[in-house]
Amino acid sequence: MVFALIDGNNFYVSCERVFDPKLEGRPVIVLSNNDGCAVARSNEAKALGIKMGEPVFKLRDLIERERVTVLSSNYTLYGDMARRVVETLERFSPEVEVYSIDESFLSLEPTPGERLVALAEDIRATVRRWTGIPTCVGLGPTKTLAKLGNTVAKKLPELGGVGDLTSPALRSLLLSRLPVSAVWGIGPASTRKLCARGITTVAGLRDLDVSRARSLLSVVGARIVLELRGTPCLPLELLPPPQQALAVTRSFGERVATLDGLKEAIAAFATVAAAKLRRKGLLAGELTVFIHTSAFSPGPRYGASLSAALPGMSADTFFLIHEAHRLLARLWRPGYRYAKAGVIFTDLIPANRAQSSLLPVEGKDALMAAIDRLNSRYGRNTVYLGAIGLGERPWHTRFAYRTRRYTTRPDELLTVS
DNA sequence: TCTGGGGTCCTAGGACCC
DNA sequence: TCTGGGGTCCTAGGACCC
Numbered sequence: 001m002v003f004a005l006i007d008g009n010n011f012y013v014s015c016e017r018v019f020d021p022k023l024e025g026r027p028v029i030v031l032s033n034n035d036g037c038a039v040a041r042s043n044e045a046k047a048l049g050i051k052m053g054e055p056v057f058k059l060r061d062l063i064e065r066e067r068v069t070v071l072s073s074n075y076t077l078y079g080d081m082a083r084r085v086v087e088t089l090e091r092f093s094p095e096v097e098v099y100s101i102d103e104s105f106l107s108l109e110p111t112p113g114e115r116l117v118a119l120a121e122d123i124r125a126t127v128r129r130w131t132g133i134p135t136c137v138g139l140g141p142t143k144t145l146a147k148l149g150n151t152v153a154k155k156l157p158e159l160g161g162v163g164d165l166t167s168p169a170l171r172s173l174l175l176s177r178l179p180v181s182a183v184w185g186i187g188p189a190s191t192r193k194l195c196a197r198g199i200t201t202v203a204g205l206r207d208l209d210v211s212r213a214r215s216l217l218s219v220v221g222a223r224i225v226l227e228l229r230g231t232p233c234l235p236l237e238l239l240p241p242p243q244q245a246l247a248v249t250r251s252f253g254e255r256v257a258t259l260d261g262l263k264e265a266i267a268a269f270a271t272v273a274a275a276k277l278r279r280k281g282l283l284a285g286e287l288t289v290f291i292h293t294s295a296f297s298p299g300p301r302y303g304a305s306l307s308a309a310l311p312g313m314s315a316d317t318f319f320l321i322h323e324a325h326r327l328l329a330r331l332w333r334p335g336y337r338y339a340k341a342g343v344i345f346t347d348l349i350p351a352n353r354a355q356s357s358l359l360p361v362e363g364k365d366a367l368m369a370a371i372d373r374l375n376s377r378y379g380r381n382t383v384y385l386g387a388i389g390l391g392e393r394p395w396h397t398r399f400a401y402r403t404r405r406y407t408t409r410p411d412e413l414l415t416v417s
Numbered sequence: 418t419c420t421g422g423g424g425t426c427c428t429a430g431g432a433c434c435c
Numbered sequence: 436t437c438t439g440g441g442g443t444c445c446t447a448g449g450a451c452c453c
Binding site: 011039099100101102103184185186187188189190218220 | 431432433434435
């Protein structure tokens with residue numbers, strides 16, 4: 001059995017290009033929430049030196065000079081495109097682990113006589129043809145090596161999009177040339193630790209004594225060393241583990257100084273989070289609320305968070321807004337310009353496993369279901385609670401350059417003439 | 418002078434991922 | 436002026452138990 005990792009190339013940009021071919025061959029970046037940072041870059045944008053996570057205001061001149069196309073995130077579109085990619089992958093293996101929005105692990109069992117690389121090329125070509133999304137495929141005897149193979153495929157275009165690390169000989173050659181920071185799970189802190197001890201290449205990490213890796217980088221490091229040697233330690237996760245936390249947090253479009261303004265924002269975030277809970281069939285038992293000023297701007301700074309067990313498991317918007325507001329009232333201090341806030345639900349359980357309350361609230365579930373149906377049928381925010389406010393919403397996240405939701409909104413379909 | 422052993426649970430903080 | 440959001444896992448240390 002071989003692990004394959006299929007990963008969408010510059011995924012968000014590729015989704016946009018499917019519906020706007022004029023973007024092909026041009027520098028394109030997609031921005032984070034609130035149009036803050038570049039989170040996806042076409043190869044042309046990478047070639048201009050635009051870094052992952054770079055704040056867009058620092059790029060203004062470059063964008064102007066090089067005529068870079070700048071787009072806001074269109075998560076509705078990317079989520080739907082990702083679903084199509086996964087459906088395509090499921091044709092090639094009964095075992096698919098959806099690892100992130102643009103990455104899936106597959107187990108591959110080539111039939112006798114079938115070349116593994118040819119199979120990988122077939123997967124790429126089919127995904128491209130059926131969804132329009134270009135991908136790269138990494139192959140290896142472990143997930144860590146498949147991931148590394150994918151990195152190699154992206155780095156070396158001459159490989160034709162497939163990085164095969166199943167053969168020990170080729171693997172040894174490549175591992176001695178790749179920096180240790182290229183390994184999945186080795187971040188900046190671990191890279192510093194390793195380099196300080198003279199371990200700078202992937203091969204160096206592979207040859208590190210396992211107990212030494214364990215003491216240096218915890219069990220995570222020990223597992224990585226074994227995986228690099230070809231011993232699988234990470235199985236495919238075919239069914240997603242139960243979710244542990246659900247958060248809605250946002251930077252504000254404009255700073256908010258008043259308690260009323262924060263209450264509206266927190267009510268809006270709690271509304272979205274509660275709807276997500278219901279869609280996933282979950283109830284929350286604990287709530288955290290946080291607010292803070294900007295970490296970048298000068299001026300007085302303040303930030304705080306509070307958690308509390310809810311008096312009962314819930315996914316009820318009325319109740320959750322009320323509880324979030326109680327925490328907010330204890331957090332809020334006057335005299336600050338707040339830049340960000342959020343609500344986080346934890347202690348999640350499936351609604352069908354919950355103990356029923358001794359004091360059922362008549363009709364509340366039916367009311368929530370009715371609201372969800374209306375909003376699903378007529379669009380988000382068709383019906384919402386007055387706590388979100390009816391007037392200006394300075395805290396609203398900016399999406400100034402968002403494209404259409406081509407695949408999920410009949411009124412936003414692409415028109416062809 | 419000599420002062421056990423083996424556990425669980427919880428939390429805060431760090432690290433990492435996309 | 437303008438700097439994202441949503442997750443998971445691991446460890447150390449304290450509290451507590453018998």
